[in-house]
Amino acid sequence: MWENDVKSLKIPMIMLFVFAIVISVTVDVDAAEIINNREITARREVTRTNRPMRNRQDMVLTVGQNEGDLQGKDDKIIQAGIEYLNRVGGGTLHVLPGVYNLRNAIYLHPNITLRGSGEDTILKKCDSVVTKLLRDSDWFEYGIQVEDVKGFVSGGGIMLRSKKGAGDWQYDVLRATVTAIEGDVLYLDVLTKENFWIENDATAGTVFPLLTAENVDNVVIQDIVLDGNRDKNEHINGNFSGSVFIQYCNKWRFKNVVSRNYNGDGFSFQVCDDIQFQSCQAINNADLGFHPGSGSQRPVFRNCISRGNSQGIFFCWSVSDGLAENCILSGNRRYGISIGHRDTDNIIRGCMIKSNGEVGILFRKEDNEFRCGSRNLIENCMIRDNGTKRTGFGIDIQGKTEDITVRNTKFENMAGKNQKTGIRIGQMAGRVIMQGNAFENSPEHIDDLRSPKVKPD
Numbered sequence: 001m002w003e004n005d006v007k008s009l010k011i012p013m014i015m016l017f018v019f020a021i022v023i024s025v026t027v028d029v030d031a032a033e034i035i036n037n038r039e040i041t042a043r044r045e046v047t048r049t050n051r052p053m054r055n056r057q058d059m060v061l062t063v064g065q066n067e068g069d070l071q072g073k074d075d076k077i078i079q080a081g082i083e084y085l086n087r088v089g090g091g092t093l094h095v096l097p098g099v100y101n102l103r104n105a106i107y108l109h110p111n112i113t114l115r116g117s118g119e120d121t122i123l124k125k126c127d128s129v130v131t132k133l134l135r136d137s138d139w140f141e142y143g144i145q146v147e148d149v150k151g152f153v154s155g156g157g158i159m160l161r162s163k164k165g166a167g168d169w170q171y172d173v174l175r176a177t178v179t180a181i182e183g184d185v186l187y188l189d190v191l192t193k194e195n196f197w198i199e200n201d202a203t204a205g206t207v208f209p210l211l212t213a214e215n216v217d218n219v220v221i222q223d224i225v226l227d228g229n230r231d232k233n234e235h236i237n238g239n240f241s242g243s244v245f246i247q248y249c250n251k252w253r254f255k256n257v258v259s260r261n262y263n264g265d266g267f268s269f270q271v272c273d274d275i276q277f278q279s280c281q282a283i284n285n286a287d288l289g290f291h292p293g294s295g296s297q298r299p300v301f302r303n304c305i306s307r308g309n310s311q312g313i314f315f316c317w318s319v320s321d322g323l324a325e326n327c328i329l330s331g332n333r334r335y336g337i338s339i340g341h342r343d344t345d346n347i348i349r350g351c352m353i354k355s356n357g358e359v360g361i362l363f364r365k366e367d368n369e370f371r372c373g374s375r376n377l378i379e380n381c382m383i384r385d386n387g388t389k390r391t392g393f394g395i396d397i398q399g400k401t402e403d404i405t406v407r408n409t410k411f412e413n414m415a416g417k418n419q420k421t422g423i424r425i426g427q428m429a430g431r432v433i434m435q436g437n438a439f440e441n442s443p444e445h446i447d448d449l450r451s452p453k454v455k456p457d
Helices: 002-027 031-047 075-087
Strands: 059-064 091-095 098-102 112-115 121-125 130-132 143-145 157-163 171-182 185-188 203-205 211-214 219-227 244-247 252-260 267-270 276-278 281-283 288-292 300-302 305-307 311-314 323-325 328-330 335-339 347-349 352-354 359-363 376-379 382-384 392-397 404-407 410-412 419-425 432-435 438-440 444-448
Touching: 059 075, 075 091, 075 098, 075 112, 211 219, 244 252, 252 267, 281 288, 288 305, 305 311, 311 328, 328 335, 335 352, 352 359, 359 382, 382 419, 410 419, 419 432
Parallel strands: 059 091, 091 112, 098 121, 112 219, 121 219, 211 244, 219 252, 244 267, 252 276, 252 281, 267 288, 276 300, 281 305, 288 311, 300 323, 305 328, 311 335, 323 347, 328 352, 335 359, 347 376, 352 382, 359 392, 376 404, 382 410, 392 419, 404 432, 410 438, 419 444
Antiparallel strands: 130 203, 143 185, 157 171, 157 203, 171 185
């Protein structure tokens, strides 16, 4: 009798279970879709009444190689679409699948969404050429005279560089567009703003970012691949260019963007606030994967990957209130994450930081206490096998850095690996708070070089 009762209940129970799953899936509707439905309902309500129609609807324009509103295969067709949308106040440029060869940067405008078609939409930089200037150019000229104009084209990107020191960041630089070529003279769309003199090894090259802007807010970049064609391009420091290079820009959103093979930085943004990255990748770039540049506030990196670069994420000068969450920083030649000059109040949470050449997370040595990257939190991370090139450290706290908290983080050194020390605390460091951390196969869990008399923790 009991068995018959159980059998009789099986079908209703199964149906109830399936019904519960359906309800669960139905409830888990994307929030954006709900908002969109509400907006549609609101618009319908307006048409039924005498209320004014005050909600703007942005335009969607398509670019393709053999289809779409605009058709072409290079930077000009993409730029044309962006300029059109800018004229009507913004909108979405959907770039259809294909490899688009760029001879100049794509310049973004406010309220633009640049959306590709995932990994099938590739913006690829052309091969670069570099030539010397034949004639001094002062800070107020539209033309330069060069040794060789081969490789330059009207409408193409150009960078002038003139040395002012020994470092690869010590240059005067001008990013511009060639407007005309007459003999050995290249004409530019903007005046030179510095002196480009022969005695300072002044050069001109077809070096430019793939995506760029200055003083432009509210931009979305998504579902696109940026290929820097690294092997056939001149190297450029990330303070002047990158696969993505923006300055004085705020409120940009990057989602599902891959920046790879650029002979410089993958993503570089300078003095930019509220720049967010979701599920983005910086792969095999010559220098920094993600470069939140000087003065940038509240950068966010969620579910991002930085692999095969010089450094995974490089917090530059005075980068504060940032968040790196659930990211993977692996196989970078030097550091997974580097924090230094006044980089304060940042959070590294839930990240996998592994197999980087020297250090998992480096707190750089600065000249004095004021300039140190203090008050940063590392929690719930996995830091494993860093030091692939030499004896490495999971975390290395240098200089007078203080108020660093490391909690609930696991340090692993697999058999035969070089992460011999979990955490090294330099002799000048201030307070370091450690809570609930675990160490596996680490010959030295914590190497605290501070004098016992000055240890504040």
